[in-house]
Amino acid sequence: MELDNDGVPVWSRYNQKPAYLPEIEELNSSIEIIPRLALAHEPQSPYYAALCTMSQLNSQIGGYPxxxxxxxxxxxxxxxxxxxxxxxxDYADFDEYAEGIFYMFVCPKDNITATIYQQS
Known part of the structure; x- marks a missing residue:
């Protein structure tokens, strides 16, 4: 995605829309209410993400992936x-049977965002 001058995300000119994606009007009519996410009471240590013996943090804003x-x-x-x-x-925050984590990134210089998905 790209962010316009008002910070509104728009489809990036670097993306190619797959044919299987619905049109925006179809997508807007099928949006469901999603669970409310909340910030943690205490931030995690930056070392938490580097230890493979620890479980993933689930959903979070900021910090380390x-x-x-x-x-x-x-x-x-x-x-x-x-x-x-x-x-x-964490995909499980939206679907109880789902697994995997979506990671979100931004380039503040060029107002470009990216998402990466990983699952075990």
């Missing part, structure tokens, strides 16, 4: 710099 697989920091398609981690969402 708790990778399910190997760390994967995307490069911005504009400036080719590593993008900054901004948060992660």
């Amino acid at each position: 708790s990778w399910v697989q190997d760390p994967t920091y995307p490069l911005c398609p504009c400036c080719e710099q590593r993008m900054r981690f901004i948060g992660q969402i």
